[in-house]
Amino acid sequence: MLDTLKIKADFPIFKNHSDLIYLDNAATSQKPQSVIDRITKFYSSENANVHRGVYPLSEQASEAYDLARKKVADFINAKSAKEIIFTKGTTDSLNLAAASYGLDNLKPDDEVLMSDFEHHSNFLPWKNVCEKTGATLKILNSDDDGSINQKEWQSKLNKKTKIVAIAHASNVLGTINDIKEISAIVHEVGAVLVVDGAQAIPHLQINVQDLDCDFYAFSGHKMLAPMGIGVLYVKEEILSKMFPYQLGGGMIESVSLDEVVYAEYPEKFEAGTPNVAGAIALVSAIDYLSKIGLSEIRSHEIELSEYLLDGLAKIKKVKLLGSAAPSQRTGLVSFSVEGIHAHDLSDYLAKQGLALRAGFHCAQPLHQSRNCGATLRASYYLYNSEKDLEVLLNNLEKAISYYG
Ligand code: 7TS
Numbered sequence: 001m002l003d004t005l006k007i008k009a010d011f012p013i014f015k016n017h018s019d020l021i022y023l024d025n026a027a028t029s030q031k032p033q034s035v036i037d038r039i040t041k042f043y044s045s046e047n048a049n050v051h052r053g054v055y056p057l058s059e060q061a062s063e064a065y066d067l068a069r070k071k072v073a074d075f076i077n078a079k080s081a082k083e084i085i086f087t088k089g090t091t092d093s094l095n096l097a098a099a100s101y102g103l104d105n106l107k108p109d110d111e112v113l114m115s116d117f118e119h120h121s122n123f124l125p126w127k128n129v130c131e132k133t134g135a136t137l138k139i140l141n142s143d144d145d146g147s148i149n150q151k152e153w154q155s156k157l158n159k160k161t162k163i164v165a166i167a168h169a170s171n172v173l174g175t176i177n178d179i180k181e182i183s184a185i186v187h188e189v190g191a192v193l194v195v196d197g198a199q200a201i202p203h204l205q206i207n208v209q210d211l212d213c214d215f216y217a218f219s220g221h222k223m224l225a226p227m228g229i230g231v232l233y234v235k236e237e238i239l240s241k242m243f244p245y246q247l248g249g250g251m252i253e254s255v256s257l258d259e260v261v262y263a264e265y266p267e268k269f270e271a272g273t274p275n276v277a278g279a280i281a282l283v284s285a286i287d288y289l290s291k292i293g294l295s296e297i298r299s300h301e302i303e304l305s306e307y308l309l310d311g312l313a314k315i316k317k318v319k320l321l322g323s324a325a326p327s328q329r330t331g332l333v334s335f336s337v338e339g340i341h342a343h344d345l346s347d348y349l350a351k352q353g354l355a356l357r358a359g360f361h362c363a364q365p366l367h368q369s370r371n372c373g374a375t376l377r378a379s380y381y382l383y384n385s386e387k388d389l390e391v392l393l394n395n396l397e398k399a400i401s402y403y404g
Contacts, residue, residue, distance in 0.1 A: 021353050084233060202223040
């Protein structure tokens with residue numbers, strides 16, 4: 001297992017809140033000092049707008065921003081840095097994909113396919129684009145463990161399907177989907193595959209060429225980087241079929257009253273002043289994760305999942321969501337307790353310093369399809385230990401006897 005005491009020492013939040021047991025990493029991760037320092041350094045000694053000034057500070061900021069794009073491309077093994085569009089986060093990335101690709105490429109009679117476990121950030125933009133274009137939105141129902149069976153794919157995917165938009169990992173079930181297998185069947189019918197990678201990128205080494213997806217969206221803030229920076233990877237052959245949905249400065253070659261010549265991608269899709277500090281600090285987050293090692297982080301989380309799933313199975317009235325196999329999950333477990341509202345439980349746990357999320361986790365259709373109310377979610381990361389989960393299990397038992 002990872003040396004979590006040593007890792008925790010790199011994250012100032014834990015010095016400032018010594019009793020905090022942070023188990024809400026699926027909402028956002030904490031930030032290491034190196035990331036915080038990088039933001040401070042940018043604003044203290046490097047701040048200038050990019051691609052505008054010809055003075056040294058602006059040129060250096062532009063260089064650092066371009067280098068960040070290259071580093072992100074390498075991190076997810078994109079073929080080229082041109083395939084990396086910086087956004088505000090996953091929500092922004094998915095809205096960009098839906099508006100810039102979906103609106104122009106869908107027609108009435110076309111079909112868009114999604115799963116029942118999508119986060120609202122993936123579900124709503126595609127639902128909206130379907131309503132505007134007359135395309136039909138179809139839902140793939142997942143099994144209890146969060147997987148989608150062959151029969152479901154065969155009955156819903158066909159030649160009319162033009163877009164399949166699916167999470168790499170569900171933020172409620174934690175289930176990791178086999179994107180490589182999905183991309184093969186999606187491409188067989190000539191559709192494009194949009195992957196919501198928000199819950200996968202903090203935990204798995206992503207290789208977009210190997211996955212062979214057409215879009216891959218993620219947020220920096222769930223992988224140690226600041227809030228407000230995210231990425232939309234788009235395969236180069238798709239980029240030419242997209243029209244920017246935000247227009248403004250920084251994305252044109254020339255403008256006259258009669259004619260606009262747009263810049264090349266990816267700048268074409270980044271209207272306005274970008275989050276330069278965020279992009280640069282995302283590189284520091286990637287460096288930090290790479291130093292610890294994504295495969296070591298993954299093994300650590302699997303051990304934590306084993307421990308937590310075992311512990312929860314022993315507590316009466318607890319009902320688990322998702323797969324029983326730790327290796328099928330990212331670092332999270334959602335559950336409900338018969339007869340006790342998740343918000344009551346999370347209130348009780350919060351008083352003991354435990355930070356967990358309770359509710360529908362922006363995935364209401366999933367809770368409806370499972371016919372269950374609000375759930376409690378524990379999501380852990382590289383700085384969490386078995387001890388954190390032991391405290392959770394002990395306090396959960398106390399909470400159940402308190403309310404039960
Ligand atoms: N997609 C998935 C699968 C997510 O889990 C989230 C955020 C998003 C998209 C949106 O990401 P954002 O960075 O643009 O907000 N999920 C959660 C969560 O589970 N709790 O808080 C945010």
